[in-house]
Amino acid sequence: MKNLPHKLTISLLLVVFVLSYSPVFAVNEDNFNPNYLISDEEMQDHNSLTREEIQAFLTDNESFIANWKTEDKDGETRKASDIIYRAAQDYNINPKYLLVKLQKEQSLITNTSPTEKQLDGATGYGITDGCGWECASYLNNKGFGKQVDAAAGIIRWYYDHVDTEPWIRRANQTNIIDNQIIIPQNNATAFLYTYTPHIQGNKNFWKLWNQWFGQIYPNGTLIKGFNSSSVYLIQEGQKREITSMSVLQSRFDSKLIVTMPNTEIENLPTGPAITFANYSILKQGNNYYLVDFDTIRPFDSAETVRKIGYNPQEFIEVEKDDLNAYQIGKVITASILDNKNSPAGRIVNIKENNAYYYLKDNFYYPITDPQIAKINFPNLKIEKIAIGELQNFEMGEILKFKDGTIFGIKGDNRIYVMEDGKKRHIASEAVFNGFGYDWKNVIWTDTLTGMNNPTGQPLYLPTRLTLLDKIENKTTTPITNTIIKNKMVATPEDNTNFVGDKKFTTNVDTYLIADYDSEEILAGKNIKTVRPLASFTKIMTAYTLLQTGLQMTNSITYNPTIQKCTYSNLRTVKGEQFRNEHLFWSLMISSINTAAPMLVDSLNLTEKEFVAKMNKNASNWNLNNTFFVDSYGYDIKNVGTAEEFAKIFKVATLNTDLRAVMGMKSYEYNELTDKDGKPRHFDEHSNYLVNETDLAYKILASKTGYLDEAGAGLAMLVERNSDKKKFIIITMGNPNYNIRFTEPRKIAAWAMENF
Secondary structure, three states, X not given: OOOOOOOOOHHHHOOOOOOOOOOOOOOOHHHOOOOOOOOHHHHOOOOOOOHHHHHHHHHHOOOHHHHOEEEOOOOOEEEHHHHHHHHHHHHOOOHHHHHHHHHHHHOOOOOOOOOHHHHHOOOOOOOEOOOEOOOHHHHOOOOHHHHHHHHHHHHHHHHHHOOOOOOOOOOOOOEEEOOEEEOOOOHHHHHHHHHOOOHHHHHXXXXXXXXXXXXXXXXXOEEEEOOOOOEEEEEOOEEEEEOOHHHHHHHOOHHHEEEEOHHHHHHOOXXXXXXXXXOOEEEEOOEEEEEEOOEEEEEOOHHHHHHOOOOHHHOEEOOHHHHOOOEEXXXXXXXXXXXXXXXXXXXXXXXXXXXXXXXXXXXXXXXXXXXXXXXXXXXXXXXXEOHHHHOOOEEOOOOOOOOOOEEEEOOOOOEEEEEOOEEEEEOOHHHHHHOOOOHXXXXXXXXXXXXXXXXXXXEOOOOOOOHHHHOOOOOOOOOOOOEEEOOEEEOOHHHOOEEOOOOOOOOOOEEEEEEOOOOOEEEEEOOOOOEEOHHHHHHHHHHHHHHOOOOOOOEEEOOHHHHOOOOOXXXXXXXXEEEHHHHHHHHXXXXXXXXXXXXXXXXXXXXXHHHHHHHHHHHXXXXXXXXXXXXXXXXXXXXXXXXXXXXXXXXXXXXXXXXXXXXXXXXXXXXXXXXXOOOEEEEEOOOHHHHOOOOOEEEEEEEEEEEOOOEEEEEEEEEEOOOOOEEEEEEEEEOOHHHOOHHHHHHHHHHHHHO
């Protein structure tokens, strides 16, 4: 660009990239195994997406059905996202499966103007090779609502009847499909072949599933295992070990490292290690190379190497095989260096108009936000130059945030992570926390910069990576008359005891159903087993806070020295101020641990003094098997029985203020004093059942709990729709976290029918 105007025009800065929606990452078809498509756990993870996350997925893909309403299976008019969510919940089938089916069969996720025929045959249910669109099985299930319901329902039917219906394909059974032997490794794969008896059709399903939901961490993520010093970079689904601290510091910001379970790291494919620090000079024979991130740039001569001032003692002798992990970049010539270029590039700030650019190889690349320079090139200093120095440079593309950057756009509450040059919307706060991201690392940028980073697919939490995996392993203390089963405290089978004339068969270790008004225990299982209470502890905490005089309108400032607790999950930094009422919501609705010691501190009590008050209540109420050691339930020595906890729950819910908070479905608030530029907090109730609309009862108050040793727990005060009779329903020791609401839902429904 030889004749650069004195002032760069505003149009230069308004260049934006076309927004496009493409797969999350390229799926290597060589990895396709026709005998294993998805796992049974993934197929049945019906809580993998909330109703809101399904809606966000459709909206982010600009799908026609995002804002489309139609009849559901019962003739009620609902949004498509609601129909998908309800079908997933009704049949305990993953809503991600339904989204993939809608795309595979009729392209309804990405199609902006589908035909009526596509909508009517949304999931391809009942359309067989024999009679096609004229099949009675299709005509009886014609229409979007019926199609979605049938697609979920038939998979559940397969699971329920696989042992009695020999025609259903099943795990480890030999099948001839498209003249190829297929031996499904699990029932989920077998059922997909039962639904679609063709390899290519199921390969298309597999590709979509993995493009949208298969990868664990986005490319560009830095990860390490618990209690491990090894750090890896995720690229193309592989882990690449960063072999030294100097290499790490030359390319990355160590604050962005995410800690994850070691088993997840072990399961990731291994890619080539990152061995050389950025901008190292490698010498292979008579050839010289500059390490430039994932490329190596050859020098045209040894003289050019000397020209940039490297000491020969700094050269790293390598073998040819050491270079295989790198792409060969542009040759560095003496003429490039003569034009005030640096092989590493330069970050410059124009004196005349304060604009920022990255200069490299005779090109200048506009930077719309100086934070991009700091993040992408952490070791380059900003130089002040006159605009005339750009005369001999040509214009390149506007720079984007590098992969792995977490950022938000001012004025919008969405948070994104960059991957493959595109920003991926992190679908919810739960997903953000589930991936182990740190709110302190979120960068806030302007609208223009946000637009210049194209949009990719939203990011969701994979089934196999849940927040509970991030709880560090703790030493389990055996409790009297129990056994340890997969870490969870359980009642020995020989000691299993039922209460009442009626019995509900379940793998949940403990359940209790009681008449709320009379407190009569109507049915129960192992209600006297002493077990960890986990976050059920917070019920006694909340009651004791109110009993001790907690003032909701008062405020408290976060002080990590006093208030930080094990597994702190409140997004806050030192000096931020919160209203007590808002912390109380966080404690009881989101089950956030940090809120407990903060509220205790607001009473001018130490944790030890407050826990003593909790134990005094337990003693006064003759709860001889209940004991507390902290205010938030993380320690496994917070113990009790279902029978005694029912008494705590009853007393707590007699307090109308506490009951009202426990009955809230969600909350949203701003910090009173914000220190990190992220004042807003929001969340939904940790009990997913509160959003159900087809239950035979109304949930008046509820509380969830989970620890490895406790299993999943749910306590609810419900009111039957038909006669307004109230019940306490408690489950403890649910061994399957991924479907932790399935059994409580069944037990509650059984209670409504039998008492």
